[in-house]
Amino acid sequence: MTELDWLEILLRLGSATLAGGAIGLNRDLQGKPIGLKTLGIVGLSTAAVVLLAVEFAEPGRINDAASRVIQGILTGIGFLGAGVIVHESKGFRVSGLTxxxxxxxxxxxxxxCGAGQWKIVAAALALAFVLLTVGRRVESWLHRILGGKDESHETASEQGPERSA
Incomplete structure (x- = not known):
């Protein structure tokens, strides 16, 4: 059994909360239905459960119990994500996927974060922010160059009354 000290526990839980909250802040600033508090809690709760599983594993190893915990988390998160999509669906137009x-x-x-893999956290968070920051502009640019349908240039009449406001 691994015994983590208070500082390590706070570091892992705090960084998971901050990482999730930062992603949520981006969503909130974009006017999306999920924000800083929600995604901060998602990060915190998943890190807490993984920390519990890691506490009972051999030092530096993820055991079968920890693997099952991670699988359960990812399955449950699918339901939360589906709720965001269903909540935002209007007619045949699906939104909320991001x-x-x-x-x-x-x-x-x-x-x-719960597993304490800081390099992976830093790299994934950096790439996520690059994608969330410039992704729409790159997508629009590629649509123009490749001749695809660019949804950001639809007229208000094509979007319907709920999107034109």
Missing amino acids: SAACTFLAACLGII
Whole structure:
């Protein structure tokens, strides 16, 4: 059994909360239905459960019990993400997929923080922010170059009354 000290526990839980909260802040600033508190709690809760599982594992190893905990977390997070998508669905137009993916990412980062793998957390968070910051612009640019349908240039009449406001 591994015995983590208070500082290590606070570091793992705090970083998971901050990572999830940072992703949530991005979603909140974009006016999306999921924000800092929700994704911060997702990161914190997943890290806490993984910490519990890691406490009972051999030092430096993920055992079968920890693996099952991680699998259960990821299955449960799917339901939370689906709720974001269903809540935001209007007619035949599905929205909320990026927020659902961010929920999944916050959970994964929580798992990784709980396992204490800081390089993976830093790299994943950096890449996520690059994608969330410039992704839409790159997507629009590629649509223009490759001739795809660019949804950001639809007219208000094509979008319907709920999207034109």
